[in-house]
Amino acid sequence: MNKMGIGNRIVYNKIVDMYAKCRRQADARKVFDQMPERDVCAWTTMIAAYAKHGPAEEALKLFDNMKQIGVMPNGFTFASIVSACASLVSLEKGEEIHEEIRRCGFECHVPVANALLDMYVKCERLDRARRVFDEMAHRNVVSWSAMIAGYAAQGEPEEALGLFGRMQLMGIRPNQFTFASVLPACTRFGSLEKGMEIHLGIIRGGFCSNVIVMTALVDMYAKCGSMEKARELFDGMQERTVVSWNVMIAGYAHNGLVDKAMEVFNEMPQQDLLSWNSMIAGLALNGKRDKALKLYQQMQLAGLRPDSMTFTGILPVCANFAALEQGREIHEKIIRNGLHSHVNVANALIDMYGKCGTIQKARYLFDKMHHRDVVSWTAMITGYSMHGCGKEALELLEQMKTSGVKPNEVTFVCVLSACSHAGLVDEGYQCFKDMSEFYKIIPRMEHYSCMVDLLGRAGRLDEARDFINQMPVQPKAAVWKSLLSACRLYNNIELGEWAAEHVFELDWKNAAPYVLLSNMYAVAGRWDTIERVRRMMKDRGIQKTPGCSWIEVNKEVHNFIGGDRSHPEIHKIYTKLEILSREMKVAGYVPDIRFVLNDVKEEEKEEILRHHSERLAIAFGLINTPPGTIIRIVKNLRVCGDCHSASKFISKITAREIVVRDANRYHCFKDGQCSCGDYW
Ligand code: ZN
Ligand code: ZN
Numbered sequence: 001m002n003k004m005g006i007g008n009r010i011v012y013n014k015i016v017d018m019y020a021k022c023r024r025q026a027d028a029r030k031v032f033d034q035m036p037e038r039d040v041c042a043w044t045t046m047i048a049a050y051a052k053h054g055p056a057e058e059a060l061k062l063f064d065n066m067k068q069i070g071v072m073p074n075g076f077t078f079a080s081i082v083s084a085c086a087s088l089v090s091l092e093k094g095e096e097i098h099e100e101i102r103r104c105g106f107e108c109h110v111p112v113a114n115a116l117l118d119m120y121v122k123c124e125r126l127d128r129a130r131r132v133f134d135e136m137a138h139r140n141v142v143s144w145s146a147m148i149a150g151y152a153a154q155g156e157p158e159e160a161l162g163l164f165g166r167m168q169l170m171g172i173r174p175n176q177f178t179f180a181s182v183l184p185a186c187t188r189f190g191s192l193e194k195g196m197e198i199h200l201g202i203i204r205g206g207f208c209s210n211v212i213v214m215t216a217l218v219d220m221y222a223k224c225g226s227m228e229k230a231r232e233l234f235d236g237m238q239e240r241t242v243v244s245w246n247v248m249i250a251g252y253a254h255n256g257l258v259d260k261a262m263e264v265f266n267e268m269p270q271q272d273l274l275s276w277n278s279m280i281a282g283l284a285l286n287g288k289r290d291k292a293l294k295l296y297q298q299m300q301l302a303g304l305r306p307d308s309m310t311f312t313g314i315l316p317v318c319a320n321f322a323a324l325e326q327g328r329e330i331h332e333k334i335i336r337n338g339l340h341s342h343v344n345v346a347n348a349l350i351d352m353y354g355k356c357g358t359i360q361k362a363r364y365l366f367d368k369m370h371h372r373d374v375v376s377w378t379a380m381i382t383g384y385s386m387h388g389c390g391k392e393a394l395e396l397l398e399q400m401k402t403s404g405v406k407p408n409e410v411t412f413v414c415v416l417s418a419c420s421h422a423g424l425v426d427e428g429y430q431c432f433k434d435m436s437e438f439y440k441i442i443p444r445m446e447h448y449s450c451m452v453d454l455l456g457r458a459g460r461l462d463e464a465r466d467f468i469n470q471m472p473v474q475p476k477a478a479v480w481k482s483l484l485s486a487c488r489l490y491n492n493i494e495l496g497e498w499a500a501e502h503v504f505e506l507d508w509k510n511a512a513p514y515v516l517l518s519n520m521y522a523v524a525g526r527w528d529t530i531e532r533v534r535r536m537m538k539d540r541g542i543q544k545t546p547g548c549s550w551i552e553v554n555k556e557v558h559n560f561i562g563g564d565r566s567h568p569e570i571h572k573i574y575t576k577l578e579i580l581s582r583e584m585k586v587a588g589y590v591p592d593i594r595f596v597l598n599d600v601k602e603e604e605k606e607e608i609l610r611h612h613s614e615r616l617a618i619a620f621g622l623i624n625t626p627p628g629t630i631i632r633i634v635k636n637l638r639v640c641g642d643c644h645s646a647s648k649f650i651s652k653i654t655a656r657e658i659v660v661r662d663a664n665r666y667h668c669f670k671d672g673q674c675s676c677g678d679y680w
Contacts, residue, residue: 009035013042020049025058040066044077051084059084060093075109082115091123107135114142121150141167141175149181152188160185161194176207180216192224211237215244222251246274253282273304281313284320289557292317293326306333308342315348319355322634322661323552327352347375354383357632357659357666374408381414387666388676390422397431409441416450420457421665423679428454449478456486457679461495477507484513488520496520511537511544522594548636549613553624560616563608569620576619577610584649592642609642614660618647622654630657638662639680648672 012035019028032038032046043066050059063081066073073081078101085094098116106112113136120129133139133147144167151160164182167174174182179202186195199217207213214237221230230251237244245268252261265271265279276299283292296314300306311334318327331340331349339345346369353362366372366380377400384393397415400407407415412435419428432451435441448471455464464483468475480502487496496517503513514537521529537544547562560567567573593605614635621631639647639662651658652672660667668675 009037009039009042013039013045016042016045016049020045020053023053025049025053038071040071040074040077043071044074044080047077047084048080051080051087054087056084056087060088073104075106075112078104078106078109079111079115082112082119086115086119086122089123091120091125094119094123108137110136110138110140110143114140114146117143117150118146121146121154124154126150126154126156139172141172141178144172145175145178145181148178148185152181152183152185155188157185157187157189161189164198174201174205176210176213179205179207179213183216183220187220187223190224192221192226195220195224209238211239211241211244215241215247218244219247219251222247223254225255227251227255227257242268242270242272242275246272246278249275249282250278253278253285256286258282258286258288273307274309276302276304277307277309277313280310284313284317287320289317289321289323306337308339308345311339312344312348315345315352319348319352320634321550321552321557322356322632323555323557324356324358324632325552325555327356329555341370343369343371343373343376347373347379350376350383351379354379354386355661357387357661357668359383359387359389372403372405374405374411377405377407378411378414381411381418385414385418385421385665386661387668388418388421388680390418390424390427393418393422394424394427394431407435407439409435409444409447412439412441413444413446413450416447416454420450420454421676421680423458425454425458425460445473445476445478448473448475449482452479453482453486456483457489459486459490461486461490461492465495475502477503477510480506481513481516484516488516491520491523493520493524508540509542511542514542515544519594545637547613549617550634551617551621551632553621558617558620560613560620562613562616563611564613564616567616567620569623570616572623573616573619574611576623577615580619580650580653581610583653584646587649587653589646589649592645609640609646612640612643614639614643615646618650618658622650622656628656630659633658633660635660635662638664639667644674644678644680648674 012031015031016028016035019025019031028046028049032042035042043062047059047062047066050056050062059081063073063077063084066077078097081097082094082101085091085097094116101107101112101116113132117129117132120126120132129147129150133143136143144163148160148163148167151157151163160182164174164178164185167178179198182198183195186192186198195217198220202208202213202217214233218230218234218237221227221233230248234240234244234248245264248264249261252258252264261279261282265275268275276295280292280295280299283295292314296306296310299310311330314330315327317323318330331352334340334345334349340349346365350362350366353359353365362380362383366376369376377396381393381396384390384396393415397407397411400411412431415431416428419425419431428451432443432447435447436443448467451467452464455461455467461483464486468479468483471479480499484496484499484503487493487499500513500517503510507513514533518530518533521527521533546564549560551558551560558567591606591609593602593609596605596608614633617633618631621629621633625631639660644667647658647660647667647669649672650656651669655671658669660669665676665680667680
């Protein structure tokens with residue numbers, strides 16, 4: 001190549017451009033460095049290559065070099081450099097360049113404004129993006145699509161759908177990216193109807209063979225619960241990318257059809273990391289603990305490196321089964337992969353440690369986080385709530401407010417249930433008020449249910465009743481159930497029957513209210529009425545959910561069902577429980593057979609109690625762990641009063657800490673006491 005030739009600048013620029021388009025930045029750079037003279041086009045081509053294909057930092061450096069030697073950037077240079085900031089998610093740098101753009105008068109340049117808009121969206125500053133959008137004199141389809149995508153992805157689906165409508169009114173025809181951006185808004189909005197309307201638009205616009213649009217459409221149908229339609233469209237696709245397959249996996253998993261998801265996973269020509277991640281998360285979501293863990297191992301054997309999404313998918317498995325050892329091992333792996341500061345991963349770790357009964361560890365990780373989002377705060381508050389630490393939960397809510405993170409509706413459910421578990425009635429009331437008045441969050445059924453629970457659990461049953469009567473919406477079964485359990489706690493039969501009637505009206509298939517009602521009659525000694533409830537259950541074909549408890553020993557989770565004899569070590573367990581029972585009685589334990597509703601003799605009742613699932617799990621833990629080890633149990637239902645009392649005695653006799661997570665909260669039994677203070 002003749003460096004001194006004439007007209008060479010254009011040739012050089014073309015070569016740089018060609019290499020850049022082939023993503024060969026190194027070669028492009030070599031040519032660029034050899035250029036005897038570089039004009040703004042050359043600089044811009046090179047900067048654009050880095051901005052588009054990385055490393056984006058290199059684009060920023062080059063931009064500075066260019067200005068140092070006195071070359072003035074043009075609109076395309078600015079657009080590229082703003083894109084580089086967007087891919088680095090660097091708001092600070094982006095704002096700095098925005099200022100420069102203003103000074104140089106390039107704000108009205110459409111590609112520059114589009115790049116700015118996109119940068120603010122990627123930095124999650126929708127307000128700033130919107131300002132750029134509103135100030136644009138000319139907007140093209142790219143501007144509209146970027147703004148719609150921002151709203152759809154960041155939880156403002158109504159705004160996204162509104163803009164989509166406005167755009168068409170203004171005569172701008174949506175392209176493939178607009179459709180792909182607006183469809184997730186329908187999903188978020190939960191509106192299949194709206195989605196079908198857009199489907200019509202896609203047909204009219206002739207996008208039915210566009211793989212990006214069709215994949216987004218399949219995703220919309222799947223997430224809106226219309227899996228059959230999703231499948232039909234997927235089967236009809238002429239071209240499928242790995243994303244299309246992944247959308248099907250996630251769709252089936254989302255709808256609880258995890259076997260179908262597995263079929264798709266096995267059927268697809270080539271799985272990528274996202275396929276594995278979706279499959280693992282899907283199994284975890286559907287409670288398939290062993291399969292999820294197995295796939296997580298297999299994925300690594302296949303040579304794939306787990307990323308943040310893998311970990312956020314697999315950690316809930318440990319959280320839900322209180323598999324602390326497994327969880328710790330995964331935590332180590334996360335540290336080795338350098339992902340412990342990733343905000344979603346840190347959130348999942350806090351959730352896991354909180355739900356595994358190690359609240360201090362959760363708090364330690366929480367305090368170490370540099371950037372906390374609403375999920376981080378909510379996860380920590382949930383942990384406190386489950387441990388009955390109402391004060392700590394309220395303190396955290398205060399800190400959260402001052403830190404500038406806005407609590408959402410889930411946060412308030414957690415705070416209210418924390419207040420309820422700790423008997424903080426007035427504080428709970430205040431939170432409920434703040435939520436609707438200050439944060440303008442419309443209370444959902446969960447919030448009402450928490451409030452009834454809060455009042456009822458504290459024994460303020462009349463107020464709970466009045467609260468229900470004053471609800472602006474029709475109470476659902478969960479609200480009545482809260483009242484019913486409070487009535488059982490305080491043996492208020494009259495109000496309890498009233499609550500039960502309403503529960504049966506709305507949800508007669510669930511066994512729990514029948515059991516609560518029977519327990520209430522049992523305490524009052526009304527055996528004939530119990531018989532009536534039992535007959536009602538039998539006539540309606542309602543089966544009690546069997547009590548089930550889990551314990552992790554040596555990284556393996558063992559499952560126990562009340563009265564079940566299938567565990568290989570069952571004889572040892574029964575013997576252990578008999579010995580314990582004798583020692584407990586010496587220490588003053590009296591079995592409370594009122595908690596047994598079966599029609600059997602007294603001695604048998606005692607035996608039934610002794611073989612409740614949590615006791616089988618505790619005995620198994622005692623046999624299989626060295627003295628002094630904390631025993632951690634998870635139970636699917638609420639702990640019964642007798643097991644609660646027995647666990648206290650066992651903790652004292654064996655000098656072990658026993659941590660039980662039941663359907664409601666944590667109980668830490670230590671030295672004959674429970675952390676719940678018998679208030680649960
Ligand atoms: Zn029990
Ligand atoms: Zn307790």
